[in-house]
Amino acid sequence: MTTLVALPVLLPLLAAGLSLAAGRSQVVQRLLGVSVLAAVAGIATVLLVLADGDGPLVLQVGGHAPPFGIVLVADRLAALLLLVSTVVMLAVLVFAIGQGITEGGEVRSLPFHPMYLVLCSGVALAYLTGDLFNLFVAFEMMLAASYVLITQRTNAKRVQAGMTYVIVSLTSSMLFITLIALVYAATGTVNLADLSVKMQELPPGVRTGLALLAVVVFGIKSALVPLHFWLPDSYPTAPAPITAVFAGLLTKVGVYALVRTQTLVFDSGSSWTPLLALALLTMLVGALGAIAQNDINRLLSFLLVSHIGYMLFGLALFTVAGLTGLILYVVHHIIVQTTLFLVSGVVTRRTGTVSIRDMSGVAVAYPLVAALFAVPALSLAGIPPFSGFVAKVTLLQAGAQLATPMAYVVTACAVLTSLLTLYAMGKVWVGAFWGSRRAPVPDPDPEDELAVGTARTSKPMLLSAAGLVVAGVAIAVLAGPLSGVGERAAVDLLDGDPYRTAVLGVGGVR
Structure with a gap:
């Protein structure tokens, strides 16, 4: 069964090669992408069941015993996030197919499906890798694929945003490789279990x-x-499906790397005031920045932060x-944030603008679209009985239980941020969905299939967004399990012994 651990990484990579070989056959590319991601979702489900019942599954690639060989590890956290991420990636792919993201010209459509599958493989590797260097490789895979995706159907604005994204990501990568070098020089290993x-x-x-250098490296990637x-x-300039998958997943992979290294490798064992201060700043600055925005995608991007x-x-x-x-919040946020960006893409295509002031009456003209926005918006704001409420209550209780002055301050800040989020979502609702219907803003580039104002919303687009809304509601329904x-x-995560024992054997437990 340990062979299953490699399949979420290998299958998308193999499919990417086949998709590239398929060339201009869009039907083959689409079927290949959907079927592979559906298979990976099934494998992730099996991995989660096995990891939850029997402990972490470990695959020693090439038969080399750790800490010297490459190791893939599927524990509860990795398997859970892999499952949720794969479901989201599958839904976004269906949305992209429905939107016609690959229909703007045969040559320009060629890279989308292969690069999307490489991105999916990189996400899976980030969750499953058992060493720092292959975590670096996973981030580089995601960077290479995301740059192609973010600049597809290029114009000056997208190229500029893509360059900003790449420059910042490469800076983070340079810091990351420096971290790996320093860690190896100090310990003689990059295996996470051995490092612990x-x-x-x-x-x-x-x-x-x-530990502080690791916070900087993964803080850049997770947008602290x-x-x-x-x-x-960077994110708002890309097509809606690309923005959605970036917002839903890439920052969360950075959060996952931060969690894995700070708990398993550095293991402070107690609350860390600098991280609490960063959490407070991130919540407040992001929420206040969102309120100041008129562009719906920039508003959602600041709320993501x-x-x-x-x-x-x-x-x-x-x-x-x-x-x-934290785990509940990551699961909830992956689904909810992705859904909001997908629905935002539908709204901007219908209205022809990203300006909230220039939108009006979407709820009157398209009530289904309004409902698809309202549910995740309320969940993001933490309104009961949605998944965001469950996750936030768990965090607030944890902050109150710690009973330190700083924890109380950050807990109060979390409550305030929820109110600010509700205000920001209310601003979008009043500006875009309420009021009388307006005529769409004329399309500035009618030949661009990704431009706003095309007023095309296919059934796959609505079904994929609706599926994610249902998944978000299911999180609240299944909150107990x-x-x-x-x-x-x-x-x-706090113990670390199950991970070490699975990777290094009984002698690895400290």
């Missing part, structure tokens, strides 16, 4: 310095304040309750 043992033998100052400046300028702060809050507490809330899995994953 050897890192504790280093002087406290060295360990703290490496003040390292978030690139995101609102803001709610990364909730996840950092859960990590900074370093308690079972805090990490449980999901909280159980999250709590067991949180225990494993």
Whole structure:
């Protein structure tokens, strides 16, 4: 069964090669992408069931024993996030097919499906890898694929945004490879399980310095304040499906890397005030930035930054309750944020503008689209009984249980951020959905299939968005079992022994 651990990485890569070979046969490319991602979702389900029942599954690639060989590890957290991410990637692919993202010309359509599958493979590798270097490889796979996707159907604005994205990502990659070099120089290994043992033998100052560098590296990738400046300028310029998958997944992969390294490798064992301060700044700056926006996609991008702060809050507490809330929040946010960007794409195509002031009456003209926006918007704001409420209550309880002044301050800030999020969502609702219907703004580029104002919304687009809305509601309905899995994953993160034992054997437990 351990062979299954490699398939979420290998299948999309093989499919990407076949998709590229298929060339201009869009039917083959689409069928290949949908079938492979559906298969990966099934495999991820099996991995989650096995990891939750029997412990982490470990695959030693090439038969080389750790810590020297490449190791893939599927524990509860990795398998859960892999399942949720794959479902989202499948829904976004269906949306993209429905939107006709590959119909604007045979030559220009060629890279989309292969690059999208490479992106999916990179996401899977980031979750499953058991060493720092292959985590770096996973991020580089995602960077290469995302640059092609973000600049597809190029114009000056998208190229500029793509360059900003690439420059910031490459800077982060340089810092990441520096971190790997320093860690290897200090410990002689990059295997995460082995590092969790050897890192504790280093002087406290060295360990703290490496931990802070890791926060900077993964803070850039997850858009923590003040390292978030690139995101609102990069994501909104891409087509709706690309923006949605970036917002839903890429920042969360950065959060996952931050969680994995800070709990398993550096293992502070107690709440960390600098992380709590960063969580507070990220929540407030993102929410206030969102309120100031008139562009619906920039508003959602700033809210994305803001709610990364909730996840950092859960990590900074370093308690079972805090990490449980973090896991629930990541699962909820992947689905909800992706849905909001997909529905935003539908709205901008219908109205011909991204300006909230120039939108009006969408709820009157397209009530289904309004409903698809309202449910995830209320969930993001933490309104009961939606999934966001469940996740936020878990985090607030964890903050109150820690009973330190800083934890109380950040908990109060989390409540305030929820109110600001509700205000921002109300601003969108009043501006775009309420009022009388307006005529669409004329399309500035009628030949661009990705331009706003095309007023084409196919059934696959609506069905994929509706499917994600249902998935978000299902999280709230299944909050009990999901909280159980999250709590067991949180225990494993703080303990670390199940991970070390699975990878290194009994002798690896400290």
